[in-house]
Amino acid sequence: ELHGHNxxxxxxxxxxxxxxxxxxxxxxxxNHKSPLPTQALILGNGGSAKAVKQALNECNIPHTTLHxxxxxxxxxxxxxxxxxxxxxxxxxxxxxxxxxxxAFVDFPxxxxxxxxxxxxxxxxPVATAFMQKCEDQGAITINGKIMLxxxxxxxxxxxxxxxxxxxx
Numbered sequence: 001e002l003h004g005h006n007x008x009x010x011x012x013x014x015x016x017x018x019x020x021x022x023x024x025x026x027x028x029x030x031n032h033k034s035p036l037p038t039q040a041l042i043l044g045n046g047g048s049a050k051a052v053k054q055a056l057n058e059c060n061i062p063h064t065t066l067h068x069x070x071x072x073x074x075x076x077x078x079x080x081x082x083x084x085x086x087x088x089x090x091x092x093x094x095x096x097x098x099x100x101x102x103a104f105v106d107f108p109x110x111x112x113x114x115x116x117x118x119x120x121x122x123x124x125p126v127a128t129a130f131m132q133k134c135e136d137q138g139a140i141t142i143n144g145k146i147m148l149x150x151x152x153x154x155x156x157x158x159x160x161x162x163x164x165x166x167x168x
Contacts, residue, residue, distance in 0.1 A: 005158055008051035009058075011151030012119075015142060016059060019088070019117045022140050037061060037088035037117055041081065043105050044092035045072055048121050052090050061088065069106060083111035089134070091120040096128040104130040114138035123148050 020036060040056050040063040042049050049065065056063045064081065065072040071081060089112075095105045107130070112118075118134040121144035131141040 005155075006051055006054070007151040007154040007158070008048055008147070009054045010154040011147035011149075012048075012052050012055040013058070014150035015119050015144075015147045016055065018146050019119055019140065019142055022142070023117055026140060039063070039086045040088040040090060041066065041083070041086035042090045042092060043107070046092060049090075049092040052092055052121075078106070078108070083108055084113070084115075087115050087117060089116060089118045089139070091118065091122070091128075091130050094122070096120070096125075096130050097122045098124045101125050102129055104128065104133060107133075109133045109137055112137035112139045116140070118142075119147075120144060121147060 023036060038061065040061050042052055042056075042063050042065045045065055045067040053063060053065070064086065066078055066081065069078045070076065071078075091105060093105055096103050112134055116134065116137070116139035118131065118139045118141040120128050120131050120141065122128050122130075123144040126143055126145070127141075128143065131143065134141050
């Protein structure tokens with residue numbers, strides 16, 4: 001009997017916990033209250049994007065997916081998407097990953113501000129060009145290391161449980 005698990009969903013959920021805590025900490029230091037993300041924009045449509053969608057669904061956060069610069073559902077170009085209302089941006093593509101660290105996804109960075117939170121699933125380099133461009137506009141950013149570690153820990157726990165329950 002086989003059982004499958006997607007530990008990326010658990011990993012991304014941990015990233016969400018961290019970015020929400022970062023928003024709360026920023027607000028505490030700046031004496032104001034930012035709204036927590038109520039709408040997300042997912043850049044990319046690969047396997048990790050599907051895990052992100054599942055985690056966002058579990059958090060009841062509506063999301064729009066952009067694939068190759070177009071809205072996946074409507075096929076409209078990125079230029080028609082109202083970026084400011086998507087206060088959570090999740091970059092799921094490999095664009096900007098080592099060794100091509102200067103590369104970044106085509107995105108209207110000028111529409112971002114301090115109300116935006118950005119999760120870039122890349123963890124090498126630690127800070128991508130995409131993240132830097134978002135930070136330059138005031139957005140909070142984290143990379144994919146939290147997700148990587150959390151999904152690896154979840155996978156390890158599943159493996160240990162499987163071994164303990166079936167030692168032969």
